[in-house]
Amino acid sequence: MKRVVKRVKRMARKGSTANRRHPLATVALIAIGLMFTGGGYALFSSTATAETSTASQTTIDEGKKLFAANCASCHGLDLQGTGAGPSLLGVGAASVDFQVGTGRMPMAMQGPQAMEKPPQFTAEDTEALAAYVASLSPGPAVPDDSLLDGDGDASNGAELFRINCAMCHNVAGAGGALTEGKFAPALTGVAAVHIYEAMVTGPQNMPVFNDKNLSPEDKRDVITYLKYIEKNPSPGGYELGSLGPVAEGLFVWIFGLGAIVALTVWLTAKSN
Amino acid sequence: MSTVTTPDTAPAPAPTQTSSQRSSTSRFTEAAANYIDERTSISGVVKEFGRKIFPDHWSFMLGEVALYSFVVILLTGTFLTFFFQASMAEVVYNGSYVPLKGVEMSTAMSSTLNISFDVRGGLLIRQIHHWAALTFIAAIGIHMLRIYFTGAFRKPRELNWVIGFILFILALAEGFTGYSLPDDLLSGNGLRIIDGLIKGLPVVGTWISFLLFGGEFPGTDIVGRLYSLHILLLPAILAVMLALHLVFVVVHKHTQWSGPGQTKDNVVGSPILPMFAAKAGGFFFIVFGVIALMGTFFTINPIWNYGPYDPSPVSAGTQPDWYIGFADGALRLIPPGLEFELWDRTWSFNIIIPVLILTGLIVAVLVYPFIEAWITGDKREHHLLDRPRNAPTRTAIGVAGVLFYAALWGAASSDLIATHFQLSIEGVIHVNQALLILGPIVGYLVTKRVCLALQKKDREIALHGFESGRIVRLPGGEYIEVHQPVDEYERWKLVDYNDYQPLMIRPNAQGKITSVQRLRAGMSRWFFEDRIAPVSPKEIERGGHH
Numbered sequence: 004m005k006r007v008v009k010r011v012k013r014m015a016r017k018g019s020t021a022n023r024r025h026p027l028a029t030v031a032l033i034a035i036g037l038m039f040t041g042g043g044y045a046l047f048s049s050t051a052t053a054e055t056s057t058a059s060q061t062t063i064d065e066g067k068k069l070f071a072a073n074c075a076s077c078h079g080l081d082l083q084g085t086g087a088g089p090s091l092l093g094v095g096a097a098s099v100d101f102q103v104g105t106g107r108m109p110m111a112m113q114g115p116q117a118m119e120k121p122p123q124f125t126a127e128d129t130e131a132l133a134a135y136v137a138s139l140s141p142g143p144a145v146p147d148d149s150l151l152d153g154d155g156d157a158s159n160g161a162e163l164f165r166i167n168c169a170m171c172h173n174v175a176g177a178g179g180a181l182t183e184g185k186f187a188p189a190l191t192g193v194a195a196v197h198i199y200e201a202m203v204t205g206p207q208n209m210p211v212f213n214d215k216n217l218s219p220e221d222k223r224d225v226i227t228y229l230k231y232i233e234k235n236p237s238p239g240g241y242e243l244g245s246l247g248p249v250a251e252g253l254f255v256w257i258f259g260l261g262a263i264v265a266l267t268v269w270l271t272a273k274s275n
Numbered sequence: 276m277s278t279v280t281t282p283d284t285a286p287a288p289a290p291t292q293t294s295s296q297r298s299s300t301s302r303f304t305e306a307a308a309n310y311i312d313e314r315t316s317i318s319g320v321v322k323e324f325g326r327k328i329f330p331d332h333w334s335f336m337l338g339e340v341a342l343y344s345f346v347v348i349l350l351t352g353t354f355l356t357f358f359f360q361a362s363m364a365e366v367v368y369n370g371s372y373v374p375l376k377g378v379e380m381s382t383a384m385s386s387t388l389n390i391s392f393d394v395r396g397g398l399l400i401r402q403i404h405h406w407a408a409l410t411f412i413a414a415i416g417i418h419m420l421r422i423y424f425t426g427a428f429r430k431p432r433e434l435n436w437v438i439g440f441i442l443f444i445l446a447l448a449e450g451f452t453g454y455s456l457p458d459d460l461l462s463g464n465g466l467r468i469i470d471g472l473i474k475g476l477p478v479v480g481t482w483i484s485f486l487l488f489g490g491e492f493p494g495t496d497i498v499g500r501l502y503s504l505h506i507l508l509l510p511a512i513l514a515v516m517l518a519l520h521l522v523f524v525v526v527h528k529h530t531q532w533s534g535p536g537q538t539k540d541n542v543v544g545s546p547i548l549p550m551f552a553a554k555a556g557g558f559f560f561i562v563f564g565v566i567a568l569m570g571t572f573f574t575i576n577p578i579w580n581y582g583p584y585d586p587s588p589v590s591a592g593t594q595p596d597w598y599i600g601f602a603d604g605a606l607r608l609i610p611p612g613l614e615f616e617l618w619d620r621t622w623s624f625n626i627i628i629p630v631l632i633l634t635g636l637i638v639a640v641l642v643y644p645f646i647e648a649w650i651t652g653d654k655r656e657h658h659l660l661d662r663p664r665n666a667p668t669r670t671a672i673g674v675a676g677v678l679f680y681a682a683l684w685g686a687a688s689s690d691l692i693a694t695h696f697q698l699s700i701e702g703v704i705h706v707n708q709a710l711l712i713l714g715p716i717v718g719y720l721v722t723k724r725v726c727l728a729l730q731k732k733d734r735e736i737a738l739h740g741f742e743s744g745r746i747v748r749l750p751g752g753e754y755i756e757v758h759q760p761v762d763e764y765e766r767w768k769l770v771d772y773n774d775y776q777p778l779m780i781r782p783n784a785q786g787k788i789t790s791v792q793r794l795r796a797g798m799s800r801w802f803f804e805d806r807i808a809p810v811s812p813k814e815i816e817r818g819g820h821h
Contacts, residue, residue, distance in 0.1 A: 115699070157373050157374040158373065158374050158375060158376045158377050158378055160374070161374040161375065161378075161582060162378060162582070165460065165582050165585070165588045165590070166585075166587060166588045169460075169588055169589075169590040169591065170588065170589050170590065170591055171591050172591060173590050173591040173592045174460065174461075174580045174581050174582065174590040175577070175580040177591075177592065178591070178694055179590075179591020179592050179690060179694065180591070180689075180690035180691070180693040180694045180700045181700075182699070182700060182701065183699050183701065184693070184697070184698065184699035184700075184702075186693070186694045187591065228374055231373065231374055232374070232580070237574040237577055238391070238392070238398060238574075239391075239398055239402055239573070239574035239575065239577060240402075240571060240572045240573045240574050241572055241573050241574060242574050242577070243573060243574065245577070245580065246592055246691060247461065247590075247592050247593070247594055248461075248576075248594045248595060248596045248597060248600075249592070249594050249597070249600075249687070249688040249691050251409065251575050251576070251596070251597070252409065252596065252597025252598075252600065253597075254569075254573065255406065255409040255410055255413055255569070255597070256413055256597070258569075259406065259409070259410050259413070259565060259566070259569055260340075260410065260413045260414065260417065262565050263340050263410070263414070263561075263562060263565055264333070264337070264417075266558075266561055266565070267333040267334075267336040267337070267340070267558075268333040270333070270336070270554065270558060270561075271331045271332055271333045271336065
């Protein structure tokens with residue numbers, strides 16, 4: 004997108020110096036260019052339209068200061084990225100809110116992946132950072148509360164979750180292993196807004212589930228399902244971490260058979 | 276023998292006589308027992324079984340645990356058959372569990388969900404059934420370990436070892452067919468792995484798979500077929516084998532630990548009737564109780580989380596139940612790329628190699644008693660158990676086998692080990708691959724040395740007693756530590772074991788030494804070259820004068 008904009012500028016400059024084109028050609032070209040980029044962007048992300056309109060200039064300035072002090076050493080002063088961290092142009096407010104809001108950013112250290120930890124910034128600071136990053140280039144916005152209420156179709160959400168998410172996060176959202184020490188984290192106790200933002204932005208090893216792939220309604224259903232299993236503990240009793248047969252097998256050997264063997268020892272013990 | 280008159284098959288009390296005095300009740304019991312005995316000659320059987328002696332040791336009750344959990348499985352399983360429908364016809368679920376409402380699934384899955392959410396007590400019974408199954412196979416496993424490490428499989432009990440091991444394999448089959456019945460995502464993926472395993476067999480694989488699934492996987496037949504196996508064929512064979520196993524236990528008499536008064540010609544303990552039967556009856560309820568507690572408080576196989584089977588999704592952390600884990604682990608540990616292209620097809624050995632290794636392992640366990648008997652050349656009957664340290668090579672082989680199994684087993688949970696200990700899954704796999712090879716070797720060597728050291732310690736204690744820590748100065752100025760001698764009862768346990776020596780190579784009738792002879796002598800040397808001889812009476816006498 005950046006490249007397209009540059010080309011448009013270059014062409015515009017050439018047009019104005021040579022004076023060989025209609026005075027309105029520049030305007031028309033810019034309009035066409037904007038339509039292409041805007042339209043193309045809309046194809047990829049239909050929620051992008053609602054973004055950043057509310058962020059005031061003071062918030063953005065505040066975010067800029069915070070960014071320069073806390074993030075720029077890795078991500079660059081102009082968000083362009085450095086050897087230590089990727090460019091943040093186009094990641095949007097949603098990405099910042101997810102990474103900073105869950106404590107993954109700033110990272111404590113380089114590792115297979117950024118670990119979740121207590122957030123390092125207050126909610127206002129996180130918002131300011133998000134507003135600043137979003138002000139420089141368009142990207143996915145923080146989702147609307149109506150998508151996060153967990154009142155969607157749990158059954159549809161469960162099916163989507165099994166098909167799209169369970170291979171890494173486990174059917175019950177208990178998490179799972181990836182390659183080279185990376186992992187898909189457990190989803191219990193994760194805020195709805197962060198689940199949504201993760202789907203939209205695809206943090207770290209996670210793929211992006213854009214709105215063509217899973218519509219905002221579908222994402223709402225997935226959140227509904229995850230919140231359902233979080234709020235309704237297993238009807239069968241304690242879940243043993245929802246880890247499946249491995250946990251069950253360990254439990255039966257250690258506690259089940261352990262208890263029974265202890266009882267056999269007790270039964271055959273000689274009375275004192 | 277008063278026990279003869281009280282067969283436990285006595286019918287319910289007669290309607291007219293129950294209200295009268297005690298004496299008439301006992302007269303009724305007598306008459307009823309006599310009536311039955313005259314028509315069935317059951318007194319002989321009751322006498323034989325009723326007088327069977329059970330020695331008292333906790334490790335002798337592990338087989339019972341398996342038996343009792345099997346009874347629990349039968350009871351709860353029968354309940355489940357009343358409500359389970361083994362059909363793969365598609366229905367739309369409309370039961371109580373919200374996140375599956377309106378989802379298309381097989382009748383098997385939907386009826387299992389109904390058992391869990393809409394049948395009164397259904398979920399409890401389902402969970403007890405599943406926990407009992409896990410306990411059953413675990414109890415068989417630990418029972419087999421007890422038999423192995425004490426040498427209870429030796430003559431005359433080799434055949435019962437084989438029967439017991441077949442019971443173990445049947446239990447695995449029962450477990451796996453049961454695990455597959457609900458047709459949920461987890462079990463469907465398990466079946467898919469079995470399907471892949473079968474298809475990986477050269478030439479016949481695809482044909483067998485199509486035969487089993489009635490066409491391409493998953494088809495619409497497999498649940499019904501597994502159900503027939505699970506509730507009809509396998510339990511029937513299992514019950515017959517179990518009966519045979521128990522009859523052999525009675526015929527052979529129970530083994531016991533060596534001790535004063537406990538010889539190879541007797542069994543010291545309590546008879547089944549009345550003492551042991553009462554105790555065992557109580558123990559049955561204890562086992563049932565423990566399993567029921569697990570079923571009450573701990574979720575097992577939450578199929579509502581897994582959802583209906585669909586060949587596309589696979590959940591992270593998809594594992595078989597623990598007893599199939601070793602097979603899953605073998606598939607995870609086999610290094611990739613064992614295949615080549617020749618003519619118009621790919622020849623893959625990624626599946627067949629682990630399958631052959633596992634088959635080898637199973638066959639080795641099955642025939643171990645015969646191998647050991649051949650190596651030792653021991654044709655005597657053995658009714659006294661070996662302490663594991665007194666058969667160092669056998670114990671070491673056992674530990675090596677356990678470690679081999681454990682490495683396979685651990686590999687099946689490689690992904691969970693990686694996430695829970697924050698390791699890389701590749702590292703976990705490579706460590707497990709190394710453990711699979713090195714673990715048994717190191718385990719064998721260390722165990723053998725530990726056994727020999729313990730035998731040396733026993734020998735020392737038998738000869739010189741325990742160190743008392745009391746230092747005495749003799750009149751001449753010499754200091755000695757007083758040793759506390761062991762009493763005779765204790766000493767018996769330390770010195771009473773078989774002493775084997777390596778077989779000598781001897782020429783046969785033709786004056787030739789065959790290669791089989793050489794092999795046998797070599798194996799025998801391997802078994803018995805390093806050994807600590809038991810203390811002889813003469814040595815004890817000499818030791819006593821110390």
